Amino acid sequence: MKHGPFASAWRRFGRAVAIFNAATLLLAGQAMAIDADKVPAAKRSASGLHLTAVEAAEMKQGAPGKVLFIDIRTRAEAMYVGMATSVDYLVPFLEFPEVWEWSDASNEFVQLSNTHFVQDVESRLARVGLSKDDAVVLICRSGIRSNHAAGLLAQYGFKRAYTVIDGFEGDTAKDGERKGQRVVNGWKNANQPWSYKLLKDKMYLDDL
Template identity: 55%
Template sequence: MQKTIRTLAAILLLACSPLVFAQWAPESTDWSKLPDLKVSKLGLYLTPKQAFAMKQKEGNKVALFDIRTRYEAMYVGMATAADALIPFVEHQELMQEWDDKRHMYKLEPFQDFVPELERRLAELGLQGKDVPIILICRSGDRSSKAADRLMAAGYTRVYSIAEGFEGDTAKDGPQAGQRVVNGWKNAGLPWTYKLDKAKMYFPR
């Protein structure tokens, strides 16, 4: 009996481990099942294809901002539909500190995020706190946090692309650890390594 209880406890513990959670399926819209890291307070989400369709249909009536770091845009590429790159966090000028949890150089909050976003909105001719804004990061984590930051600044229609640009990592199989599960790039949507200087962020 005691062995059975221990076995059941082990199975329950394994089932609750994030390593065995079902991966977020491409184009899934059951937002109630979003992993906590991708959840925003506004609760507004889009799949990559929905975001692309919305941008294609509405043009400059909706803003699509890439909020990854400048390094990511430069070395990983950028969605051609994005209106601008506005980093939500950035690497330190001298990358000397390490983030053990993320297995990468540490990122710092980007103080210019809201002012730069508002400058870009003005360039697009978008005014008011109810303008539709779409945010994309690597995998939907930072975009949800950035949406919360914009909500705190008074914005009410901020959508997070829950799959991000690169998507989530595969948990097992020959491509384990690679970002091949979902995301803008994996959906076959247009992107490029050739960046448009006018869309890039430069300190002012």
């Protein structure tokens, strides 16, 4: 490990190289992705394309005009937990109904599927001048919803639908003083840029 006055410069250099490599691979049409057999079964997407939060950030930063970055969490999550600043749009994959209902089976409030999720993503692709051949990166809380959403997009002809396997908040610690808290990985824990301030033009204002 490097210490002293050159440490921060060295880290910046390493990050710049990573971003350059991400951009080069992306523009060359090569897939940046983790091997599926290295991804936990619950987070493996039928799309076959998996990224960590850090890799997703590098991909977006490396070629911002060639990547559509979609936050698929609920509007309540974006409002109260914050959102990655480089996200292009919020498009919920699941959302709470107007009248909230409790599920004893899952021990949480019921969420309903966004039945026009695919069409919503297609329309936002068109807004930024991209097609189904371009990269679409999906992020949720911890990588469960995004794996299903990426698989769904793949079924509808999206060639490069990526899921962020550690999500915005990350996985829960299995032991220690912070057991059960989402402190293991993810966008926030990797110190990627995010904010509580939401921009209207990125928000989901459609009716479900």
